[in-house]
Amino acid sequence: MTKEDKSFQSSIPLDHEYKALPIPYKWEMSDKEMISKSEEFYELMKKRHTVREYSSRPVPREVIENCIRAAGLAPSGANHQPWHFAIIENPDHKQKIRDAAEEEEKTFYAGRASDEWLGALEPIGTNDQKPHLTEAPWLIVIFAQRTSIDRNGRKFKNYYVNESVGIATGFLITALHKAGLSTLTHTPNPMKFLNELCGRPSTEKPEMILVVGHPAEDATVPAHAKWKKPLEEIMTVF
Numbered sequence: 001m002t003k004e005d006k007s008f009q010s011s012i013p014l015d016h017e018y019k020a021l022p023i024p025y026k027w028e029m030s031d032k033e034m035i036s037k038s039e040e041f042y043e044l045m046k047k048r049h050t051v052r053e054y055s056s057r058p059v060p061r062e063v064i065e066n067c068i069r070a071a072g073l074a075p076s077g078a079n080h081q082p083w084h085f086a087i088i089e090n091p092d093h094k095q096k097i098r099d100a101a102e103e104e105e106k107t108f109y110a111g112r113a114s115d116e117w118l119g120a121l122e123p124i125g126t127n128d129q130k131p132h133l134t135e136a137p138w139l140i141v142i143f144a145q146r147t148s149i150d151r152n153g154r155k156f157k158n159y160y161v162n163e164s165v166g167i168a169t170g171f172l173i174t175a176l177h178k179a180g181l182s183t184l185t186h187t188p189n190p191m192k193f194l195n196e197l198c199g200r201p202s203t204e205k206p207e208m209i210l211v212v213g214h215p216a217e218d219a220t221v222p223a224h225a226k227w228k229k230p231l232e233e234i235m236t237v238f
């Protein structure tokens with residue numbers, strides 16, 4: 001195994017023995033409290049908007065680390081935790097990512113995307129310019145690990161990788177929102193260039209760039225983004 005491979009090794013336990021522990025923490029909440037907590041959380045999440053214009057106000061790395069720790073608590077297939085988060089604050093590094101992303105986006109908006117797709121994006125108002133990639137204080141590039149290597153250098157498969165990474169990303173966006181930060185989920189298409197720019201192995205698939213920071217003074221949100229389907233449409237009761 002090369003030295004490079006070693007830095008990609010998973011710390012997953014090597015024994016496969018089943019052991020049970022008492023539940024380490026249990027909520028003790030009345031129905032009334034649960035209703036009130038769920039209302040509170042809904043109100044918190046209602047305040048989340050995807051933001052495309054960022055202020056240059058810096059964000060302490062500790063906040064980003066805490067939120068990624070929280071994301072790392074997400075459930076995952078066989079508890080393999082098949083994710084990696086590359087965090088980028090360095091302006092030159094952000095510029096490289098922006099240049100590469102805008103390069104891909106130019107061809108996307110100039111014809112690679114279907115008319116139907118471009119039509120769907122019209123009310124969001126996106127285009128091939130991605131100034132937020134250099135303006136926001138942090139970029140988090142999220143990678144999905146299709147396979148991993150254990151401490152013996154053996155390759156193993158991960159399961160439900162998309163689902164697991166999706167849940168962890170949801171945790172991360174929620175944690176950042178709760179910490180007072182705004183985000184943008186950006187998916188340049190294609191985004192293989194991120195492996196090279198973040199020094200990640202080819203077994204990892206870049207899923208998205210999460211742009212993180214405070215909104216610019218004059219930031220706006222597309223009116224379309226504030227339309228959410230009503231509960232009756234997204235839920236069926238049996």
Ligand code: IYR
Pocket residue numbers: 105108121124126127128186187188189
């Ligand atoms: N990746 C492009 C296009 C894009 C696609 C979807 I679906 C969006 O919801 C938003 C944008 C871009 O980032 O502009």
